Amino acid sequence: MSITDILVIAKYRFSLIEVDAWDLWEGGGYDPNPFISPEGTGGGPPPETIYFKRVRCTIPDQAAKRISDHIDFNLVGSESVEFSATILGAGGGYFQTYQDKIWTSLDPSEVSIHFPPPDGLSSVVMTFHTHPVSLEPSPTLDALNRYPSPKDWEEAARIVNAYSANHPSLLSLKLAIRGPDKKIRIFNFSDRARYESKSVADKIAGVDLPPEVSSTASCEP
Ligand SMILES: [Zn+2]
Numbered sequence: 001m002s003i004t005d006i007l008v009i010a011k012y013r014f015s016l017i018e019v020d021a022w023d024l025w026e027g028g029g030y031d032p033n034p035f036i037s038p039e040g041t042g043g044g045p046p047p048e049t050i051y052f053k054r055v056r057c058t059i060p061d062q063a064a065k066r067i068s069d070h071i072d073f074n075l076v077g078s079e080s081v082e083f084s085a086t087i088l089g090a091g092g093g094y095f096q097t098y099q100d101k102i103w104t105s106l107d108p109s110e111v112s113i114h115f116p117p118p119d120g121l122s123s124v125v126m127t128f129h130t131h132p133v134s135l136e137p138s139p140t141l142d143a144l145n146r147y148p149s150p151k152d153w154e155e156a157a158r159i160v161n162a163y164s165a166n167h168p169s170l171l172s173l174k175l176a177i178r179g180p181d182k183k184i185r186i187f188n189f190s191d192r193a194r195y196e197s198k199s200v201a202d203k204i205a206g207v208d209l210p211p212e213v214s215s216t217a218s219c220e221p
Contacts (some may be wrong), residue, residue, distance in 0.1 A: 082111035
């Protein structure tokens, strides 16, 4: 057997995000990733819905915006559930969605982020996921959720730490977050320490938030 996917499960429950990682094996089925989640949690990943959407852009940040626009205009439940995609270099100066897919969970409070097999991780440039508005109305939490969560940084670090020795390009990994305000912002993994050192008050005030990505001009229609 060989690994065909690494499935990272981020369970978003109110202000708490729990993360676990699984490997999808050829022939179907999941096992806890022995490196990323050595303890495993049992029970397997949650049911998922997959939407096929080919996104191709020459600027990866704009690919994240294109995915977000597609979610807004086409996908049911986009207000209240999390969506994810992984953006890869596709050759010829293009970047595209991994497997031309956007994932969501059937649960409004969790989403998976899929990656290519470990030997293909060098092509990964960005992960995209959404932070929906709070289940319980909370302007404070919505403001904090414009930023990657502590668990988002932690999970990105696990991938980078596990694979960057063989794939140094992962050190330049970017996290595209669509906040509760529906704005796309791009965070460099390398800036983790700078963002994680910010206070709650700073985040509520929006200190150091990256500019919104508002163009899809480099994307194929
Ligand atoms: Zn997140």
